[in-house]
Amino acid sequence: MSTTYRPAGLAARTDSLTSSAIRDLLALTARDDVISLAGGLPATDLIPIDRIAAAAEAALRRPDAVQYCETSGHRTLRSVVAARESLTRGGMPVPVESVIVTHGSQQALTLLAQALIDPGAVVVVDEPAYTGALQVFSIAEACIESIPITDTGMDTDELERRLAAGLRPAVVHTVANFHNPRGVTMSEQRRRHLAALADRYGFWVIEDDPYGEICFDTTESDIGVPPLPIACHSDRVIRLSSASKILAPTLRVGWFVAPPSICAAVELLKQGADLCGSSMTQLMAAEMLADTAWLDAHLVVLRREYACRATALTNALGAEFGDRLTVSRPEGGMFAWATFRDGTDTGELLDAALDHGVAFVPGTAFASDAQYRHSLRLSFAGSTPAVLAEAVRRLGAAHTASTRVR
Amino acid sequence: MSTTYRPAGLAARTDSLTSSAIRDLLALTARDDVISLAGGLPATDLIPIDRIAAAAEAALRRPDAVQYCETSGHRTLRSVVAARESLTRGGMPVPVESVIVTHGSQQALTLLAQALIDPGAVVVVDEPAYTGALQVFSIAEACIESIPITDTGMDTDELERRLAAGLRPAVVHTVANFHNPRGVTMSEQRRRHLAALADRYGFWVIEDDPYGEICFDTTESDIGVPPLPIACHSDRVIRLSSASKILAPTLRVGWFVAPPSICAAVELLKQGADLCGSSMTQLMAAEMLADTAWLDAHLVVLRREYACRATALTNALGAEFGDRLTVSRPEGGMFAWATFRDGTDTGELLDAALDHGVAFVPGTAFASDAQYRHSLRLSFAGSTPAVLAEAVRRLGAAHTASTRVR
The missing domain is CATH 3.90.1150.10 (Aspartate Aminotransferase, domain 1)
Structure with missing residues (x-):
């Protein structure tokens, strides 16, 4: 036949x-x-490999370190991240339930794109933009619009003009601290402005922050310390960060902090995507992040x-x-x-x-x-x-x- | 305003x-x-936690164990998987390039669904079916059709009747060894039949095999040993497996073996999805899988x-x-x-x-x-x-x- x-x-x-x-x-x-x-890549010679080995040994003393873990992440790590995020936000409470652990923050971006972006929806990015974000939004079939970066971050006046002219983004993605590739940090004024625009026009802000803790000048003055996160000024902000740059990429531990409806949708998408992350590397990250004297x-x-x-x-x-x-x-x-x-x-x-x-x-x-x-x-x-x-x-x-x- | x-x-x-x-x-x-x-979940008390700890210690002696790795997986692990897969296929050569390492085999299923399934495309599954596969194909907006399982696996005669009547699947997914949930193993005759149908009608077979190595009766006879993989009988078969059931879920190490065009597409999708897996857990899996005396x-x-x-x-x-x-x-x-x-x-x-x-x-x-x-x-x-x-x-x-x- x-x-x-x-x-x-x-x-x-x-x-x-x-x-x-x-x-x-x-x-x-x-x-x-x-x-x-x-x-x-972070500097290989500065990755604390001995501390990582000690954390692995400690994690593997717990039987739950070798099994599947919850899709939203190991509770121990989510608690540590919530506590640190609260400090970053100047003491604002951050519930454990608002933290979802992902396979590096790149997976957070992908799952958020799936949860928030319909094909053809408008996504605003920095100009120039993080290439990994461009790739994710392109796979999500978003219509990508750019707003230029200046020395004080994304030009929110230009964004406001575009919004007034009818631009209706579902999401605005920005790297506000030590921008990749431009290196600049968004001013407090622009953070407040972007948050106000998010509230007024109803878009989500993805505040992508892998580098915020690598600020150079913190000893003698506060010049190098970034202003409070955009997330302090609006509930429509999803903050992403990662252990890759401050601990090690090999942990594949990233996370985001978001409102409940978004956490719930991403958890379901992550069930399908990979069931869960590694209990072992999550417990290792939790131990190192909680060891504040060492960190x-x-x-x-x-x-x-x-x-x-x-x-x-x-x-x-x-x-x-x-x-x-x-x-x-x-x-x-x-x-x-x-x-x-x-x-x-x-x-x-x-x-x-x-x-x-x-x-x-x-x-x-x-x-x-x-x-x-x-x-x-x-x-x-x-x-x-x-x-x-x-x-x-x-x-x-x-x-x-x-x-x-x- | x-x-x-x-x-x-x-x-x-x-x-x-x-x-x-x-x-x-x-x-x-x-x-x-x-x-x-x-x-x-595999039995926690049978997970070799001491061997895993030793593998972690060994992996962390290599500086590349803490960095990002290649999107397709650490070359060391891909080589070990290719060699083992070749043995499973009765000596058939399996090139390293045909192996892609994923974040558990659930991620392999998700990325393959993205690479192979357009919204509305037909996907045939076992009846009953692995729930994780149903979830992935549903997220991919596939039109899911079921073919009953009997004591010798998916009823390929019924599949042939449906194909003759006009069914045109893009993908047929089956768990051929120690089926989840039915427990049965597909006979050699049906494997050959399914492979021949794939060649004749041009669909992809996803041969999902997490349990093939957990066969009970291998000491006195070959009764419990599954027949050769479906992949031995057609080039249109993608084989998935995982270290989760035989080593530990926490490694989050799965893989698939597929033709070059599929590997290339999945690699691009995985760049966006999570950049890469963990060098450390991949090196750990490689060491344990290559330690054949212990394994x-x-x-x-x-x-x-x-x-x-x-x-x-x-x-x-x-x-x-x-x-x-x-x-x-x-x-x-x-x-x-x-x-x-x-x-x-x-x-x-x-x-x-x-x-x-x-x-x-x-x-x-x-x-x-x-x-x-x-x-x-x-x-x-x-x-x-x-x-x-x-x-x-x-x-x-x-x-x-x-x-x-x-």
Whole structure:
């Protein structure tokens, strides 16, 4: 018997899937002879591997550490996160039930997109934006609109003009602290403004905060400490964070804090997505986050080292390129953002840079259209000052070589 | 300025989200005074926690164990899985690139559903079916069709009749080894038949195999050993498995083996979903799965204990209920399936059972419509023979009490 039947292939949605430019670049730059300032990886040498091993040993003394756990996360970790989040919000109560633990905060973004975004719904993102968010919203078939970032965060005046002109987002996503890739922090005034707009126009704000605790200048003044979260000013804010940057990515522990209706919907979606997270890594994260004496000391080291690396990178860039390159002065986080003023196309520069043994992310990776051709993101987190100096030397040589070709 | 704008709520798809009956039941039965035969949890007392602790210690000697890893999974684990899968397939080569590691095999199901199923596409499932699969296909907005299971697995003759009559599935999902909840294993003849139908009609088969290695009778004969996988007979088969049942759920390590186009699409979807899994738990799983001397001895213990518990449960049920209850004779896996012949409604019986301190899953949880009202699934894995005997005594008392009411 013969049949005329078109074989099943892939779902239509797979046609529009595109790989994250950054994940692809990571594969390219895994070569030993390339100094990569491309990735968003925390410094491997600063990950507290001995403390992690001790936490694993402690967790595995409990039989419940090896079983399935609740879909919403291990209660022990949810309690610790709720208590820390309450401190971050200046003492505002945060119920344990409002915390959902996810498989890294990237899973939080994905599940929130599924819970909040119908195909075709409008999502507002920063311009430039976190690439992982662009990917999630694109898979969710959202209509993505951008609002520019300035030195004090998303331009909420521009957002208000767009709202007044009829823009009706379901969600506004922003990285308010030590923005990826721009490095800037949203001012308190703009936080209040964004929260008021959320209340007035009824959209959800996703306040994505992986870097808030990596603030550089906290010893002598409060200059580097971010203002209170946007979530302090409106109930329509969902706050995301993660243990990946301050403890270790391998825990795959992220979380969000949200109103009950959203937590309930995400819990059901997560049941289908993966049943639950790892009891073991959640208990490990809980132990380390609750060990405040150790954690505070660890964060002091992390902040000091990252601050030192940021200065080393930006000074080296200044010395190498002078006025030809505008470089951000990071006050926290993991990234510097730089823009060539001499017309250099950073996509073209990347080819020469890889030949010279250095990698970065071209600015176009952070836009939904073809912007930021003259910009680049450089991660200072993963390299020592000496290596950063060598990386900038190579970048200078690559720039000279590519200018000569042109 | 006032506005007339309907506030953003939840996405439309959240209207049809329903909680897994089993997950809800797990919450109900977490009471200390209830013996739960409801869950699909492996026996906590048989999880090799000391070996897991040693594997954690070993993994954390490698700096790459604490960082992000490749989206498709840590290469070390993918190699070990490919080698084991090749053995399972009787020596057929399995390239490392065809293995994708996921956050438990539930995530594999979800990502495969996203990659293969357009809304409205037909998906064929077993009848009765694994509830987690029903949930995933329902979230994917598939049109779910069922084919009955008999003592030799999915009735492929019935499937062939439906195909000849015009049924055009994109995917056929089946648990061929020690079926959940029915306990049966698909015969070799039906495996070949299903594979041939997949080739002729061009659908994908998802061969979901979490229990294949928990076969009871392997010492004196090959009676209990499942036939070669369906994947040996067609290229249109995607095989799923997991470390959750043989090592520990807490690792959250599952995997699938599939053709390159499917691996590529799922990798992109997984980038968005969670970036990657945990390097640490993947390296732990790799070490334990590659330690064949230890693993073989561990599996011998697991099979012997589970076989002993299965016999204890089915014997006790026979003694308690006699002809009023038909009980499966499990040859592997974690579940017995039983059907009352006296008209007992197991949904109603559950209320009485909980009052008497015992829990099971009513048969209706495994159907997309309201079938199996007289059936129930009982997990023997998590309880010792003495506890199973007490559980059956309580079930008998509950049955008597509920019959009296009726």
